[in-house]
Amino acid sequence: METDLLKVEDLRTSFYTDEGEVKAVDGVSFILPKGKTLGIVGESGSGKSITALSILNLLASNGKIVGGEINFKGKNLLSFSDKEMREIRGNAISMIFQEPMTSLNPVFTVGQQISESIIKHQKLSKKEANIRSIELLKLVGIPSPDKRVKQYPYELSGGMRQRVMIAIALACNPEMLIADEPTTALDVTIQAQILGLIRGLQTRFGMSVIMITHDLGVVAETCDFVAVMYAGQVVEYSDIFTLFEEPKHPYTIGLMNSLPRHDVEIEKLEPIRGNVPNPKEMPTGCRFSPRCPAATDLCRREMPELLKDDDGNDVRCWIYSEKWEGEAEVTVYGEKRIAKGHGSETILSD
Amino acid sequence: MTKFIIRRLLQTIPVLIGVSILVFSLMYLIPGDPAQMIAGEAASPQTVEQIREKLGLNEPPPKQYLKYMSNIIQGDLGNSIRSGRPVADEIKARFWVTVELSFYATILAVFIGLIAGIVSAVKHYTWSDVTIMIVALFGLSMPNFWFGLMLIQWFAIGSWMPDWMPQMRASGWGDDWKQVILPVVTLGTGGAAIIARMTRASMLEVVGQDYIRTARAKGMGERVVIYRHALKNALIPVITVVGLEFGGFLGGAVLTETIFAINGMGRLTIDAIRTRDFPIVQGTVLIISFLFVFVNLLVDISYRLLNKRIDLN
Numbered sequence: 001m002e003t004d005l006l007k008v009e010d011l012r013t014s015f016y017t018d019e020g021e022v023k024a025v026d027g028v029s030f031i032l033p034k035g036k037t038l039g040i041v042g043e044s045g046s047g048k049s050i051t052a053l054s055i056l057n058l059l060a061s062n063g064k065i066v067g068g069e070i071n072f073k074g075k076n077l078l079s080f081s082d083k084e085m086r087e088i089r090g091n092a093i094s095m096i097f098q099e100p101m102t103s104l105n106p107v108f109t110v111g112q113q114i115s116e117s118i119i120k121h122q123k124l125s126k127k128e129a130n131i132r133s134i135e136l137l138k139l140v141g142i143p144s145p146d147k148r149v150k151q152y153p154y155e156l157s158g159g160m161r162q163r164v165m166i167a168i169a170l171a172c173n174p175e176m177l178i179a180d181e182p183t184t185a186l187d188v189t190i191q192a193q194i195l196g197l198i199r200g201l202q203t204r205f206g207m208s209v210i211m212i213t214h215d216l217g218v219v220a221e222t223c224d225f226v227a228v229m230y231a232g233q234v235v236e237y238s239d240i241f242t243l244f245e246e247p248k249h250p251y252t253i254g255l256m257n258s259l260p261r262h263d264v265e266i267e268k269l270e271p272i273r274g275n276v277p278n279p280k281e282m283p284t285g286c287r288f289s290p291r292c293p294a295a296t297d298l299c300r301r302e303m304p305e306l307l308k309d310d311d312g313n314d315v316r317c318w319i320y321s322e323k324w325e326g327e328a329e330v331t332v333y334g335e336k337r338i339a340k341g342h343g344s345e346t347i348l349s350d
Numbered sequence: 351m352t353k354f355i356i357r358r359l360l361q362t363i364p365v366l367i368g369v370s371i372l373v374f375s376l377m378y379l380i381p382g383d384p385a386q387m388i389a390g391e392a393a394s395p396q397t398v399e400q401i402r403e404k405l406g407l408n409e410p411p412p413k414q415y416l417k418y419m420s421n422i423i424q425g426d427l428g429n430s431i432r433s434g435r436p437v438a439d440e441i442k443a444r445f446w447v448t449v450e451l452s453f454y455a456t457i458l459a460v461f462i463g464l465i466a467g468i469v470s471a472v473k474h475y476t477w478s479d480v481t482i483m484i485v486a487l488f489g490l491s492m493p494n495f496w497f498g499l500m501l502i503q504w505f506a507i508g509s510w511m512p513d514w515m516p517q518m519r520a521s522g523w524g525d526d527w528k529q530v531i532l533p534v535v536t537l538g539t540g541g542a543a544i545i546a547r548m549t550r551a552s553m554l555e556v557v558g559q560d561y562i563r564t565a566r567a568k569g570m571g572e573r574v575v576i577y578r579h580a581l582k583n584a585l586i587p588v589i590t591v592v593g594l595e596f597g598g599f600l601g602g603a604v605l606t607e608t609i610f611a612i613n614g615m616g617r618l619t620i621d622a623i624r625t626r627d628f629p630i631v632q633g634t635v636l637i638i639s640f641l642f643v644f645v646n647l648l649v650d651i652s653y654r655l656l657n658k659r660i661d662l663n
């Protein structure tokens with residue numbers, strides 16, 4: 001238990017709009033052990049960003065956390081006051097965002113924006129904070145940092161701005177960094193550099209990282225644990241090896257099958273058919289059931305719980321429950337497998 | 351940036367020429383013979399001819415215009431028909447009164463407009479927001495002359511007049527600062543309303559930006575987020591409006607000065623129109639127009655300077 005830095009349990013976040021309640025996050029559970037990297041994967045709109053923003057309580061004013069627990073170092077962040085949360089933000093937990101172009105304030109210099117955090121949380125003087133800012137810029141690989149520190153965001157490229165965002169995030173030596181699709185908006189070559197930078201800094205400072213992405217490739221490269229999200233819910237949570245060796249949820253399997261891999265030969269990639277459900281009209285039962293090749297009446301009727309096994313791997317699918325009768329056949333990379341009986345002995349036998 | 355300023359300066363030249371042509375043609379746009387109108391119906395033909403001669407009206411219009419322009423460039427705006435004094439001197443005496451009035455009105459508009467706009471944005475959709483916006487709508491739609499007259503009615507001659515509020519004197523703009531209050535309120539209220547609405551809209555837009563979320567993610571308190579991170583960005587478009595309002599006040603002062611009997615350029619213009627003193631009318635319209643173009647130029651350049659950071663997103 002001591003090693004779990006963050007434990008999110010059944011988190012639910014809703015937005016209240018003119019058209020009614022939008023359950024953007026509706027059942028998210030995962031664990032991030034200390035010093036490890038957790039990947040959150042899922043298609044666009046599956047609730048990844050809202051999960052991240054919920055952790056720091058940075059939701060838009062029409063958003064509200066309506067249920068669950070967010071335990072950080074054993075304390076539920078949802079019970080924290082505004083003031084206590086401000087002490088956490090940018091200090092123990094920092095976050096970097098998808099859009100480096102718009103995430104920096106255009107009217108302040110890079111140095112002012114990094115210093116602000118340091119002055120607030122570490123009570124350094126302006127001058128000391130500026131020196132520290134230059135160090136941080138150097139740390140994130142920005143050339144001639146003493147010049148850059150005085151520049152405004154418009155003078156920097158997208159990749160440079162994301163490095164500045166990382167410098168801001170690292171300013172107070174956070175225990176946990178949330179990176180929300182930090183490379184999605186960047187060129188491919190820059191993407192690799194930024195990911196490399198985050199990984200390097202993590203090993204150097206022993207940070208725990210939540211890496212949000214829609215790219216399983218990024219997950220394979222950077223993560224120790226993975227939470228797969230679909231339509232506001234975690235549908236599968238496991239360690240990286242189990243996930244790639246024995247994906248359980250048909251959605252995860254679908255994602256795998258649509259991902260090119262160099263280590264497995266396969267005739268053709270199979271995209272998942274159908275579309276992500278609209279959050280305003282969620283299907284009853286399992287949310288993936290309209291697109292699931294194995295769905296039965298049970299799936300369409302009742303929502304499955306997130307089932308936990310002894311190895312700490314979770315899946316939200318009826319196939320692996322006691323209620324499931326018979327066997328289900330799934331195809332993973334052109335290889336047919338029988339999926340059955342989570343909790344019982346057989347898990348994905350050939 | 352220097353290139354931009356030079357280009358922008360060059361662009362004002364055709365505008366200024368256009369304005370001067372318009373001002374020059376004023377005399378011809380009005381139906382009837384200007385010399386006859388100046389002299390009055392009863393004047394003898396000799397008098398009319400004299401006036402025509404004096405104003406150079408017998409020359410072909412293009413030649414008259416060129417002469418007019420070369421005089422302007424030398425600072426000669428002609429002589430007043432009534433007083434015979436140089437128009438430039440007549441205007442000089444009034445110019446600063448109008449600028450001062452407009453300046454105070456701008457300060458009032460900025461002060462009230464900013465506070466109201468910020469409060470409205472921070473508390474948007476609450477009753478304070480709604481109240482402020484309704485009041486602003488009134489301020490915006492009230493005609494100046496009516497509002498001015500109402501203020502006089504209430505405060506200067508009505509029974510509610512506080513002791514310290516001095517009676518308006520015919521001499522108008524006096525040495526007592528309290529006399530400034532009513533005219534400045536009259537002139538500045540519309541501007542305050544515009545600035546309030548602009549500030550509110552601008553703040554609401556900025557508050558939804560990604561960098562505001564970044565500031566919160568750094569652990570900044572609401573006050574810092576609003577007054578440091580949001581306001582500084584939101585003020586950029588507001589500054590433009592403030593500049594334009596100041597320019598607008600210079601022209602808008604005509605009514606206010608008339609109502610409060612203030613001897614500014616506006617009053618000078620109205621009096622000159624009444625007495626058909628064409629050189630004065632031309633002179634004041636020209637000066638106010640040039641001033642307006644100049645203020646616009648400054649606004650443009652400052653906006654560009656401020657916006658440079660934002661533009662290239």
Ligand SMILES: Nc1ncnc2c1ncn2[C@@H]1O[C@H](COP(=O)(O)OP(=O)(O)O)[C@@H](O)[C@H]1O
Binds near residue numbers: 016050
């Ligand atoms: N401010 C908001 N108001 C209403 N709905 C929102 C708001 N923000 C996000 N949502 C909804 O929440 C869902 C999840 O969004 P998000 O977490 O951003 O997805 P992603 O996985 O792409 O990061 C989306 O369907 C979106 O429509």
Ligand SMILES: [Mg+2]
Binds near residue numbers: 048050098180
């Ligand atoms: Mg997102």
